[in-house]
Amino acid sequence: MRRGGVADGVAAAMVWASAVLVVGVFAWIVGDLVIGGVGQLSWAFLTAEPLDTGRAGGVGPILVSTGLILAVCLATAVPIGLAAAVVLSEAGEGFWARGVRRSLDVLAGVPSIVFGLFGNVFFCQVLGMGYSIAAGGLTLACMVLPIFVRSAEVGFRAVPEERRRAAAALAMSRTTTLFRVLLPGALPGLVVGLTLGVGRAGAETAALIFTSGFVDRMPESLGDSGRALSIHIFDLSMNVPGGDGNAYASALVLLGLLLLINLSASLLASRFCVERS
Amino acid sequence: MSPRVNDTVLTAGLWLGAGASGSVVLLIGGFLVWEAWPAFGEIGFAGFVRDASWHPSEGRFNVVPMVMASLLAMGGALLLAGPLGLLVAVFCGWYAPRPVAVVTRRVLELLAGVPSVVYGFWGLVTLVPLLGRWRPPGASLLAGTLILAVMVLPTVALLSEAALRQVPGAQVRGAAALGLRRWAVLWRVVIPGARGGIATASLLAAGRAIGETMAVLMVCGNVVQLPGFDSGGPFAPVRTLTANIALEMGYAFGAHRSALFVTGLMLLAVVVGLVGVASRFGSPRPRKWVRQGVAVG
Numbered sequence: 001m002r003r004g005g006v007a008d009g010v011a012a013a014m015v016w017a018s019a020v021l022v023v024g025v026f027a028w029i030v031g032d033l034v035i036g037g038v039g040q041l042s043w044a045f046l047t048a049e050p051l052d053t054g055r056a057g058g059v060g061p062i063l064v065s066t067g068l069i070l071a072v073c074l075a076t077a078v079p080i081g082l083a084a085a086v087v088l089s090e091a092g093e094g095f096w097a098r099g100v101r102r103s104l105d106v107l108a109g110v111p112s113i114v115f116g117l118f119g120n121v122f123f124c125q126v127l128g129m130g131y132s133i134a135a136g137g138l139t140l141a142c143m144v145l146p147i148f149v150r151s152a153e154v155g156f157r158a159v160p161e162e163r164r165r166a167a168a169a170l171a172m173s174r175t176t177t178l179f180r181v182l183l184p185g186a187l188p189g190l191v192v193g194l195t196l197g198v199g200r201a202g203a204e205t206a207a208l209i210f211t212s213g214f215v216d217r218m219p220e221s222l223g224d225s226g227r228a229l230s231i232h233i234f235d236l237s238m239n240v241p242g243g244d245g246n247a248y249a250s251a252l253v254l255l256g257l258l259l260l261i262n263l264s265a266s267l268l269a270s271r272f273c274v275e276r277s
Numbered sequence: 278m279s280p281r282v283n284d285t286v287l288t289a290g291l292w293l294g295a296g297a298s299g300s301v302v303l304l305i306g307g308f309l310v311w312e313a314w315p316a317f318g319e320i321g322f323a324g325f326v327r328d329a330s331w332h333p334s335e336g337r338f339n340v341v342p343m344v345m346a347s348l349l350a351m352g353g354a355l356l357l358a359g360p361l362g363l364l365v366a367v368f369c370g371w372y373a374p375r376p377v378a379v380v381t382r383r384v385l386e387l388l389a390g391v392p393s394v395v396y397g398f399w400g401l402v403t404l405v406p407l408l409g410r411w412r413p414p415g416a417s418l419l420a421g422t423l424i425l426a427v428m429v430l431p432t433v434a435l436l437s438e439a440a441l442r443q444v445p446g447a448q449v450r451g452a453a454a455l456g457l458r459r460w461a462v463l464w465r466v467v468i469p470g471a472r473g474g475i476a477t478a479s480l481l482a483a484g485r486a487i488g489e490t491m492a493v494l495m496v497c498g499n500v501v502q503l504p505g506f507d508s509g510g511p512f513a514p515v516r517t518l519t520a521n522i523a524l525e526m527g528y529a530f531g532a533h534r535s536a537l538f539v540t541g542l543m544l545l546a547v548v549v550g551l552v553g554v555a556s557r558f559g560s561p562r563p564r565k566w567v568r569q570g571v572a573v574g
Contacts, residue, residue, distance in 0.1 A: 011460035018364035083294020100299035107302045109552040111488025113519045117541045118305045174284040203392030206490035230394045262390035
């Protein structure tokens, strides 16, 4: 065999080995969590109150808090992000639009702990929300904004130019064009952006430690502190000796939810031919 | 309302939303500087570098060990995940049969979506005990590096693959027509052609690694010390800048709190720098659509 052939074979072996390694690590992580957590999982676990600082009982109030934080996050990020995406796709070459785009690019890279610091100062202290679900949700809204805007913008750009021209030829107002032509056409991109945003927000921990807090009671309003599922896992595994069993089960719940969300995002994206992230 | 008034309101609303999105980063920077300001006066730049140790209650604020820990963990993670990610990207684009490539890509996307706290938890219950049996205590710089490598690998692989795919097919076919074997085509033509995109991928991965909090907080052991060879090298526990913020923010006040915001500002500056350099290499965003301003002025 020629030398080039040997190099080719070695390279092929390395390439295959690295792929096997990556898929293997994924299987290892998921397998570990399933083995450790599936025994504790039950309907009762999902609905019960945590007892004994989480060692016993379930995650009912924690799931509710997580849902509320996500709801606040989306209710804020979606309208603002939608407006930004329309501006970027329809007037994306001007000075101000370029500034918005650049600033969102930077925002996408900001570390989550820095969002936590900012949320703690701005929402908890300056706006006087204290440690609350509202403060946590708004902090996460800042965080998912660039993700949502990016997908939504791709969605708007995917609407064929002819439709805009047709709308203009019919003397449709900008408002009508936006709501009747652009929004329906961009729907796939919006859905993908929404799903990716939920995936990112649901996975977040560091930004919530100092904004939504650790309280594991059932929240009564958005002004209450509420513990997200990710924080529950962190607290059980780091601060509660003997909390590993329920930490496993909570990690499995969170992982399952997020894999489901992210899988549907990438399936939707490939179905609608929208580029991911 | 007449359509014209409607349109004016809409345009104003849209720009308001866009402005709000654009100003978040400014707000973050502004408030971080505002909160960090007192520390520059009380501690001064020299204090962060020359103080004897990090003991905020005694007024000592040396951040160098934590900066080094952050940089070493990031560097190690990139050294591992960079080549590996590139190989996986090559696998998806060139070696794998189509269905296998699709599955691998899905696995990468799912890995990218696994929450950092879950990586941290897995590291804590699986990786750290494993390392601890080999070289105690287990919770160490090495554990953090390994976890970070797994976490940033999808970023490197997915972005590199996109970059590899952008190399013009004519070049690839030309190289093949010259009789180059598959690896030679890749190594001499495709990978050099995708250099910019691969560099962007690595820079973004670096940003993700240095900003990562939960996973390193859970597996690194959180002892403030220089990760030197006298203290056990990669097997010694360390504390990164991000972990330090997460650990101490809850009870910090006064100069201590300000000092934490200074470290937050440092992280922000590093990431802004990385993103800035990455965008120099050319963003993968397509720019072929030129709008004529049909909907917005």
